[in-house]
Amino acid sequence: MTSAGENVQPELDGMPARLFSATPTRLDMWLSCPRKYRMNYLDSPKLPKGPPRAATTMGIAVHNALKDWWKLELAARTPDSGGSLVRANWRDDGFRDDEQSQGALARAVAWVQGYLSRVNPEFEPRGVERTVSFTTDHLSLQGRVDRIDERGDELVIVDYKTGRHPLNEAEAASSLALAIYASGAERTLRKTCVQVELHHLPTGEVQVHRHTPESRVRHIARADQIGLEAATAQREFKKNPEELDLIFPPTPSSLCGYCDFAQHCDAFTGTPALPWAGIDLTE
Ligand code: SF4
Known part of the structure; x- marks a missing residue:
C-alpha cells in the first residue's frame, strides 16, 4: 500500500493552495531520487530500511556529544568532557x-x-540544535541547526560535518540547507544572518561563506521550486496512484549502494555497500 502522505493539502476550487511542509533533508531527497523520496516519506506501511551504517553512528554520536557539551556547567566544558x-x-x-x-x-x-x-566554552551559542522556520510562496520550511552563534550584530550558522572527505568553501556556498538555515534563523530570531560555516571534525577545518541578499534569494527560490515539484507529484499521485513509477522515477547513481531502500528497488542492480563502508580507520 502506498499513500500520498500527510503533508500535502487538498486543493479546493477557489481556495488558495496550502503551504507544503518541507525540510532541507526532504528537498534534498526529492532532488537525489524521487523513488527514494516516495519510499521514505509516502509509502504505507513503511518499507523496512537497510541495516544501520557505521558512518551514521559516528555522526550521531559526535553531534550528540557536541550538543550535550553546551549543557554542562561552564567549568566542566573541557575537551576531555567532550570525549566522555x-x-x-x-x-x-x-x-x-x-x-x-x-x-x-x-x-x-x-x-x-x-x-x-579550539572552542571558547564561555561563548554561549544563541542556539544548539535549534529549530528555525519560515515560509515561501509555496512552502512552510523548517530545519534544525547544529549551532547558531551570535557574533557582533549577526547570527552565524554552524553545521558539523563528520564525513571522510575535506570540504571547501564552494560547498558552503552551494548548500541549500545552509541557506535555508540562515533564512530561518534570521526570521525566527529576528537578527541578520548571512554567514554560514561547515565545521569538519576529522580535519578541524572550517569553511566559511557569506551570503549576499541575491545568493540567499536564489537559494530560497530554488528551494521553493523543488518543494513545489514534490508537492505537485504528491497531488498527482493521489489522483493516479497506479502511475507511481512515472510520478516518482528512480534516479540510479553511484550512491545507490548506500540507499536505505536498495533492496526494494529494481533500478539498482549492484551490491549494497557494506554497513561499515565509508569510515576511514587507516590513520
Ligand atoms: S536504489 Fe538508487 S534508484 Fe533506487 S531508490 Fe535508492 S537511490 Fe533511488
Missing part, C-alpha cells in the same frame, strides 16, 4: 565487530577533543 560525551553517546550499530567499533570510537573522541580545544 562521545563515549556516553556511542553505539555499535553498523560496525563489523567490536574491534572496529572501538577504533572508530577512539577516532571520534579525538575529533571532538581536538575541535573543542
Whole structure:
C-alpha cells in the first residue's frame, strides 16, 4: 500500500493552495531520487530500511556529544568532557565487530577533543540544535541547526560535518540547507544572518561563506521550486496512484549502494555497500 502522505493539502476550487511542509533533508531527497523520496516519506506501511551504517553512528554520536557539551556547567566544558560525551553517546550499530567499533570510537573522541580545544566554552551559542522556520510562496520550511552563534550584530550558522572527505568553501556556498538555515534563523530570531560555516571534525577545518541578499534569494527560490515539484507529484499521485513509477522515477547513481531502500528497488542492480563502508580507520 502506498499513500500520498500527510503533508500535502487538498486543493479546493477557489481556495488558495496550502503551504507544503518541507525540510532541507526532504528537498534534498526529492532532488537525489524521487523513488527514494516516495519510499521514505509516502509509502504505507513503511518499507523496512537497510541495516544501520557505521558512518551514521559516528555522526550521531559526535553531534550528540557536541550538543550535550553546551549543557554542562561552564567549568566542566573541557575537551576531555567532550570525549566522555562521545563515549556516553556511542553505539555499535553498523560496525563489523567490536574491534572496529572501538577504533572508530577512539577516532571520534579525538575529533571532538581536538575541535573543542579550539572552542571558547564561555561563548554561549544563541542556539544548539535549534529549530528555525519560515515560509515561501509555496512552502512552510523548517530545519534544525547544529549551532547558531551570535557574533557582533549577526547570527552565524554552524553545521558539523563528520564525513571522510575535506570540504571547501564552494560547498558552503552551494548548500541549500545552509541557506535555508540562515533564512530561518534570521526570521525566527529576528537578527541578520548571512554567514554560514561547515565545521569538519576529522580535519578541524572550517569553511566559511557569506551570503549576499541575491545568493540567499536564489537559494530560497530554488528551494521553493523543488518543494513545489514534490508537492505537485504528491497531488498527482493521489489522483493516479497506479502511475507511481512515472510520478516518482528512480534516479540510479553511484550512491545507490548506500540507499536505505536498495533492496526494494529494481533500478539498482549492484551490491549494497557494506554497513561499515565509508569510515576511514587507516590513520
Ligand atoms: S536504489 Fe538508487 S534508484 Fe533506487 S531508490 Fe535508492 S537511490 Fe533511488
